[in-house]
Amino acid sequence: MLSVLEEVVRRAAAEAGAPGFDVVSEAPPSPALGDVAFPTAFGLARVLRRPPRAIAPLLANALRERPEVARVEIAGPGYVNVFVRRRAWLAAAETPRDPEPVDGVHIVEHTSINPNKAAHIGHLRNAALGDSFARILRYLGRDIEVQNYIDDTGVQVADVALGFHALRGASAADVRELARAPRFDYLCWDLYTEVSRWVESDPEAATLRREALHGLEHDEEPWAGIGAAVAEAVARRHLETMDRIGVRYDLLACEKTIVRLSFWDRAFELLRDAGAIRRPDEGRNLGCWVMETPLAQDGQKVIVRSNGTVTYVGKDIAYQMWQLGLLDREFRFRRFFDYGEAASRAAWITTDGEGDADPPRFGQAALVHHVIDARQAYPQQIVQESVARLTSESDRERTRHFSYEMVSLTPATVAALGLAGAAAGDGGAVEVSGRKGVGVKADDFLDALIERARGEVAQRNPELEAGQRDEVARDIAVGALRYLMVRVTKNQPIVFDLEEALAFDGATGPYLQYAAVRARKILGRAAAPLPERLPAPPPDLDEQMAALDEGEAGDLWVLLREAAGLGAAAARAAEHEDPQVLARWAYEGAQRFNAFYHRYPVATEPAPALRALRLFVVETFFFQHRLGLGLLGIPVPWRM
């Protein structure tokens, strides 16, 4: 609807003598000034060499011809302010408009935690961002496939395998037995830091570690067996943890299968034949295969080491080629993790062994987003560059780095958790480090939130039985966590403070949930059924609103108008590649609704017409707000 008006102004600008003029609309500072504002006349003034006040009427007249426009005013030095026909405007809000429709599958790859230790607060940011992004795109109509890359042959898994073998004397069978413990990943967390300290202080351990890594890569025992047991069990734990906050995956892509199924060998041939990589005859990279690029400091980025092994960047090139359907190789797939209910949905995993029959189709994507922290911007650029050289320049645009900043800890949090090995930087923030064991584990944090929520729920709802109370507490904890992770722009580093994170007042998940719960309670009080689709506005909405006193008309209309803006907010979030945009929409909506519900009685309003109108506002808000929260993975508790 908005784009229709923009198009009208664009045409009017063209007729006035400025074809192709970039027309943008904005929200007026107050509802009294209109619903949509065009500052277009200012820009046109320069092009047309006429004052803005002379140009504005041309735009206004064009807008007045549209059926969805009720009134147009020219304000101040030349703003064109549009008052829309409200019923028509709301009716058009049902279907969101995808700003960049994708023809084919769109992969969102996120989480991708090394499967050698428990997930921590930093991984939660990745998963929450990736999952929300995927949900938003799906809402806009995209065919989304969620992948999770598992580095099961890297040094991190090698370290824990080394720990089990050398420090614990455990076999692969022993590890599989240990992995039956409910939080095996916690055990690995501690072992990993133990090994890291050992390797730092003992040269012999460093030698053993190289041996373990080599064993993982070349399928040699005992390393391969122990490593596989660790990686599979910990990856499973990560899926359990993420499932607790509503994050699910379609496919786990394992590095091991990329190597074993010769994806890299094939990618290497392609890179070599395309001249994208070459062997230097001299210099310090003698004996390697390198890609020449100005991105690298000395103009060369090593892809294959002089000992013949491939770097992480090389493996990622092969993986991304496969994701884009540019590699003539295919994985085999195994069903790996069933998600509750009727097991209607499951996460699959790649395998180099026997695959299950009839797996879903994976890969062959038109577009891929890689949710990876900002530190990896450089290697991601190298991978993009490689893909472009192997195929076409346009393929570079098909693989994108969804970059976000890191999570660190406040000194107070480090102290409260008694984290040893933590060194505060000058800025006060403490870097999360799996290697050092410095971090807030995801499950611990969620448990703490649940505990805090349980207390709040018990206090407010003493009549609830334990099971109900726990269910509500879980929903609140998930809401608090998910909102915390997306309320700030992804480019802003987060310094995590435990006490602050446990707060449920103000701009928090529970605040957003509270508005939804209140709205639903009102519907219940009014004996109105919960809306199953966006409620249709009454035919005489515009007339009814005109009959209200000005203050209430403004309050109700802004609530309706902004609720109808969910699709636009989702589209902006997709464009900016940042769920924060939608989180802001949800927060502002909750704020408006809370103010509304204090000011205007609904179920208890005696005048039937007014009651019906306010009820329509509540229904519309509730439907859209719950939908928006769902896109952020925030559940609506049945009670608070």
Place this chain on the structure above:
RNA sequence: GCGCCCUUAGCUCAGUGGAGAGAGCAACAGGCUACGAACCUGUAGGUCGGGGGUUCGAAUCCCUCAGGGCGCGCCA
């Protein structure tokens, strides 16, 4: 040295080149006889890091300086 990100109220953060720069927390003053106050209303709090420039108009774009974070490996 090169590249990316950040710098807005005491703190944590929003802010499409456009109309008095906004929230939350903290502080202060109010509001529960329940569509339940996890809420609402109000007060106070600003050199948008500094300086130039472009523009009718700059927190927003460009240049520059300063401060902070992170990259630039035959680690992943």
